[in-house]
Amino acid sequence: MAYPLSIGILGGGESGMGAALLAKHLGISCFLSEGKQLGEAHRAELQAAGIDFEEGGHDLERLCACEAVVKSPGISPTLPVVQAIKSAGVPIWSDIEWFYRCKPAGTRVAAITGSNGKTTTTAWLGHILTKSGANVRVGGNIGTGAGRLLLGEPADIYVLEVSSYQLEDCPTFKPNVAVLTNITPDHLDRYGTLANYTDAKFQITAHQTPEDAFLYYAEDPITVAELGRVKAQKFPIYTTEPVDKPHVGAYPEDHHFTLIPHPEEAMTIEELALQGKHNSYNALAAGLSARLLQVRSDMVRESLAHFEGLEHRMESVGHVHGIHFVNDSKATNVNSTYYALESMKTPVVWILGGVDKGNDYSELFALVEKKVKAVIALGADVAKIREAFLGRVEIYEEVTSMDAAVRTSYQYASKGETVLLSPCCASFDLFQNYQDRGLQFKAAVRKL
Helix, strand or coil: CCCCCEEEEECCCHHHHHHHHHHHHCCCEEEEEECCCCCHHHHHHHHHHCCEEEECCCCHHHHHCCCEEEECCCCCCCCHHHHHHHHCCCCEECHHHHHHHHCCCCCEEEEEECCCCHHHHHHHHHHHHHHCCCCEEEEECCCCCHHHHHCCCCCCEEEEECCHHHHCCCCCCCCCEEEECCCCCCCHHHHCCHHHHHHHHHHHHCCCCCCCEEEEECCCHHHHCCHHHCCCEEEEECCCCCCCCCCCEEEEECCEEEEECCCCCCEEECCCCCCCHHHHHHHHHHHHHHHHCCCCHHHHHHHHHCCCCCCCCCEEEEEECCEEEEECCCCCCHHHHHHHHHCCCCCEEEEECCECCCCCHHHHHHHHHHHEEEEEEECCCCHHHHHHHCCCCCEEEEECCHHHHHHHHHHHCCCCCEEEECCCCECCCCCCCHHHHHHHHHHHHHHC
16 A cells, blocks of 8 residues: 655644654654644654644644645544545545554454443453464554554554544554444534444444454444444354354353354353453453464463453552542443443442533433442533432532542441442543543542
């Protein structure tokens, strides 16, 4: 695939930085445009690399003169600058598409998307491949921007977490293995309808062929209803034992799990490192993907039994006077928080709030009434949370800082109970991102 002679980069976050550094690495003329202010570290990195950039606005004439523009996923396609670039006839790609066009020939790509579980599944698959001795790199929407993955010596396998935002601008992206964990109402503030959001998620398989693999949650009706558009070989994954066993896929059976990458190659797994139905799916998707990438059964079995959970995803922060503090800052939608509350075995003081993405909190009412004794609403605007939960729990409080949220929750929790940060919302009202929110939570707990 021929490279463009010049690339514009719209947005100076991690994905934009990776895209710009990749262009520089390939010797392609590059110009990065950040509408706000760059972070100090990113500005210094651009200067050190000798990459031309601007901040505080967009030079449309210069961007429209580029052969292609790589758009950062957080930039809405409806913004005037994006519309102007499109009107000029300049192709717009995501950083995932740019990565795919530049990756070495013959390398394989596994891509994971979904409303919930994509980060854990991505990390777990990377863990299995690393343990197996494979030459693998992991990135995308998790940690390292996709472009950075191509700066060093080439890997044999690239494992990418990809968001719906990144999939919007992928005219050729074709992973060898695609995983769709599930689809629940999310990002409706951007997409307007669940159908539009579903279309964006299914872009992960849009260019796949029958030689590729598509793994999906067979108990998710939204996903199952759209399988007709999938050309790749389909691998259903179940978290409850199916009446009709599939010829390929993965499912629980009696007291073990069965993985079938090919009809004649079934394997069983007795133990998973992380508990809970949602983690069963994550494990089975990671394990089945690894088998499809030719990792030996014994190595998959060993790696699925020994995997530490990720920071900010049901992370145990510790106990203070018998009260357990759990950091689930990555839970940015209702479905993620549902899984968190469902797994709680003790009464919960629940901290939630942030930028609402079109949440329907009624899905949580039954669980909240059963498990939550206090709701601590954290955020600049908590009106919707107040409407949903005031009067539905014994205690309801509103706070505007993480320190206040932790102090207040500590005040209401008793020995043997759990304080759970599972925000149900995006983090951009009071925090830089979900990592910053989780780190502030942990710091506040340590101050108690």
